Amino acid sequence: MKRVTTIAAVLLLGTLAACGSGSSSSSGSPSGSGASSSSGGSSEKTLTVYAASSLTSTFTELGKTFEALHKGTKVTFSFGGSSDLVAQIQQGAPADVFASADAANMEKAVADKAVRETPVNFASNTLQIAVPPDNPAGVATLQDLAEPGINVVVCAPEVPCGAATQKVEKSAGVTIKPVSEEQAVTDVLTKVESGEADAGLVYVTDVEGAGDKVKGVAFPESSSAVNVYPIATLKNGKSPDLAKDFMDLVTGTQGQSVLAAAGFAKP
Amino acid sequence: MIFVLLPLAAMITRVQWDAFLGLITSDSSVAALALSLRTSATSTLFCVLFGVPMAMVLARTSFRGQQLLRSLVLLPLVLPPVVGGIALLYTFGRRGLLGHTFEVLGIQVAFSTTAVIMAQTFVALPFLVVSLEGALRTSGERYESVAATLGARPTTVFRRVTLPLVLPGLAAGAVLSFARSLGEFGATITFAGSLQGVTRTLPLEIYLQREVDPDAAVALSLVLVVVAVAVIGLARGGRGA
Numbered sequence: 001m002k003r004v005t006t007i008a009a010v011l012l013l014g015t016l017a018a019c020g021s022g023s024s025s026s027s028g029s030p031s032g033s034g035a036s037s038s039s040g041g042s043s044e045k046t047l048t049v050y051a052a053s054s055l056t057s058t059f060t061e062l063g064k065t066f067e068a069l070h071k072g073t074k075v076t077f078s079f080g081g082s083s084d085l086v087a088q089i090q091q092g093a094p095a096d097v098f099a100s101a102d103a104a105n106m107e108k109a110v111a112d113k114a115v116r117e118t119p120v121n122f123a124s125n126t127l128q129i130a131v132p133p134d135n136p137a138g139v140a141t142l143q144d145l146a147e148p149g150i151n152v153v154v155c156a157p158e159v160p161c162g163a164a165t166q167k168v169e170k171s172a173g174v175t176i177k178p179v180s181e182e183q184a185v186t187d188v189l190t191k192v193e194s195g196e197a198d199a200g201l202v203y204v205t206d207v208e209g210a211g212d213k214v215k216g217v218a219f220p221e222s223s224s225a226v227n228v229y230p231i232a233t234l235k236n237g238k239s240p241d242l243a244k245d246f247m248d249l250v251t252g253t254q255g256q257s258v259l260a261a262a263g264f265a266k267p
Numbered sequence: 268m269i270f271v272l273l274p275l276a277a278m279i280t281r282v283q284w285d286a287f288l289g290l291i292t293s294d295s296s297v298a299a300l301a302l303s304l305r306t307s308a309t310s311t312l313f314c315v316l317f318g319v320p321m322a323m324v325l326a327r328t329s330f331r332g333q334q335l336l337r338s339l340v341l342l343p344l345v346l347p348p349v350v351g352g353i354a355l356l357y358t359f360g361r362r363g364l365l366g367h368t369f370e371v372l373g374i375q376v377a378f379s380t381t382a383v384i385m386a387q388t389f390v391a392l393p394f395l396v397v398s399l400e401g402a403l404r405t406s407g408e409r410y411e412s413v414a415a416t417l418g419a420r421p422t423t424v425f426r427r428v429t430l431p432l433v434l435p436g437l438a439a440g441a442v443l444s445f446a447r448s449l450g451e452f453g454a455t456i457t458f459a460g461s462l463q464g465v466t467r468t469l470p471l472e473i474y475l476q477r478e479v480d481p482d483a484a485v486a487l488s489l490v491l492v493v494v495a496v497a498v499i500g501l502a503r504g505g506r507g508a
Contacts, residue, residue, distance in 0.1 A: 083478050151378065156461065158479045179378040180460025181467075183475060187456065195362035196377045 045073045047242045048094060050085045052101035052229070053186065054125070054205055058262045059099070059250075065258075066249055073242060081184060082106075082160065089114050089234065096237030097246050099229060101125075102160040106230040116240065119232035121267035122251045123259045125203045126226055127164055129217040130192045130210070137198035142168070142219040145176045145199055153188050153197040156181035161188070164225035165201050171224035176201075189214065203227070208263035228267050275492065282489055283482045290486040298464040299472035300490065306380060306468060307448035310387035314444040315437070317388070318395035325396065326403035344393045351389050352457025359385065360458075382459035383466050387448035394447055395440035402436020403429070442502035446495055 047066070051059045056079045063075035078085070078095070082105040089095055090112050098115070099122075100106040106119050131139050137150045145152045154176065155162035162181065169176055179197070182188045188200040193213045207216035231250055233243040249255050256266070283290070290296065325337055343351055357363045359376045369376060376382050410432065414424045430437075452470040459466040461475070469491050477484040 081478075153378075153460065156475055156478075158475050178462070180462050182461055183456065183471075183478075191460065194356055194360055196356065196360050 045070075045239055045242060047073060047075045047096050047239055047246060048078070048237065049075060049097045049099070049246065050078050050080075050089065050093070050095040051097075051099040052082045052085070053079050053184070054101055054203060055079070055099055055229070057209060058258050058264070061258055062246075062249060062255055065254065066246055069249075070242065070245065075246070089236070092236060094236050094238060095234050096239055096243040097231065098234055099231040099250070101229055102227055103230060104160070106232065109232065109234075114234055114236065115232040116235055116237075116243075117233060119230035120247065120251055121228045121230050122255070123229040123264040124226050124267045125205055125229070125264055126222040127161070127168055127201050128204045128207050128222065129219060130189060130200045130202045130207050130214040131198065131217060132192060132195045133212060133215050135215060135217075136195075139199045139217055141217075142172050142174055142221050145201075146174050148177075151179045151196070151198045152176055153180045153182060153191045153200040154178045155185055155188055155201070156183060159183065159185075160227065161185045161201070161203065164227055167225040168201075168221050172221035174221075203263075204265075205263040226265075229264075278485060278488060278492075281485050283486070286482065287486050290480075290483045291490055293483070295463055295467075295472060296483070296487055296490075299467055299469045299487070300494075302380070302383070302464060302467065303449055303469040304494075306383045306387055307445050309384050310391055310448040311441050311445045313384065313388045314392050314395040314448075315441055318392055318399060318440065318444075319437070321392075322396045322399035322403060326400045327408070340396055341393045343390050344397075348386075348390055348451065348453030348455075349457050352386060352454035355382075355386060355389060355454065355458045377458070378460045378462065378466060380465055383455055383468060386454035386458045387451045390451055390454055391444040391447040394443040395437075398436050398440030398443060399433060402433040402439075405436075406432040438502060442498060446498055449491070449495060449498070 049059065049063070056077075059077060059079075063077060066075050067073055078088075078093075082100045082102060085095075085098065086100070086105045086108045089098060089109055098106070098109060100109075100119075106115075109115050110119065129139055129142065129145065131137070137144070137147075139145065139150070144150070154165045157163060157166050161184075165176075180191070182191070185202050185206055188197075189202050189206050189210060191197040192200040192202075193210060199217075204216065204218075207214055231247055233240060233247060237243050250259075260266075321340060325333065325340070356377070358365055359369065359382075360366050361370065361375070361377060376385070406429075410428050411424050414428045415421075419427065450470060451468070452474065455466065455468060456471055456474075461467045461471050467475070469487060473484050473487045473491070476487060
């Protein structure tokens, strides 16, 4: 009898651990729940914005600006991988605005007839080599990454930053043999920050956002893979007017200067 | 019960059966499954190697701070695996606590299959310790003391008396450890990275495939479920016989 209790306890603990792993592994994906529920009474309006993870800091800042401009409006963000966000929008997530990190995922939303109007490109981003501050492998060019004995980490070809990496490699005629192909650009960045990797290919804005934890090495071949960020208002949204206003803020002077400060280029 | 079964059933309805075989026999899928099975088996072995002495200490001795030690041993159970991965990285990584020592010895742990096994062992070890400690406490010390008074040496007692008594508990613990290793994701992706055939285990492959080919992700998920059920079923059958 006691043994049964023990096994039951172990199984219970196992379930708890599984829950733990579930919540942690999905930490990169957005928490869409509760985003649409307006917190106050009918007087307070909510605008729900789904945006790519790379826009986290810039859009959070623009959200505060928007709230200041529209008194009584609350902007809720759901940041995540663009493909995750599209999947949620396709499943009927009540988002007002969608800002994608690449054209491909926005096209999915368009093909699904989820957007109100034609998407507008508002920013672009290129790849840069990130190295630890002391640059232990002495990386100076893209060609250096193909040298044997240096630990290079890139994104997997399946995700947008990995697709861009492949494009850059091809146009430069360089074959990088990475020690790891990561799921997301942030995973690449953390491996460089911790010094585990000698170099990684990430976006300019990631290097900018990491401060002095990594050093960026620009390379001319990066111009062969320019990632364009489109934004659109969504049919599922409950506040179409506010959504349009937010889009105007992002594409307008104020939004563009915030984005430029974070390292984004014009589309 | 329905709460557990319904999502599984829903997943099965999404499987594209006509393409199923092609999806699960692709190079990347086979490499991921083989790697998963190999690393999980090795991790289970390490769990037994480390876990048996730990369980013996926890069940058969008493000292100050034992309660604290037990909590620490069980910590990976409740810790999010990503945290475990970060902890491993700062211990065995190149700039970690032991990283320099390893570098001098010419061993690089990060981005290797060794790192995958370390991550899996780290998260799965408590399952073995808990099961075995429970079994040890339940079986009691009576037979052991009798054997000792009859002149058996401690090693003989352990081999001839203790071990046979707790074998079912040990087997259950090993199965749970294997299953946990098989499903390990967070610590692996944080500590070991993701490269086909080297560090990309089945859960990592599923997560990556989901980006481009949800059908393949569903098919692979089903494979993982089948393997997990088979392992648990085998262990149960083995104990019943």
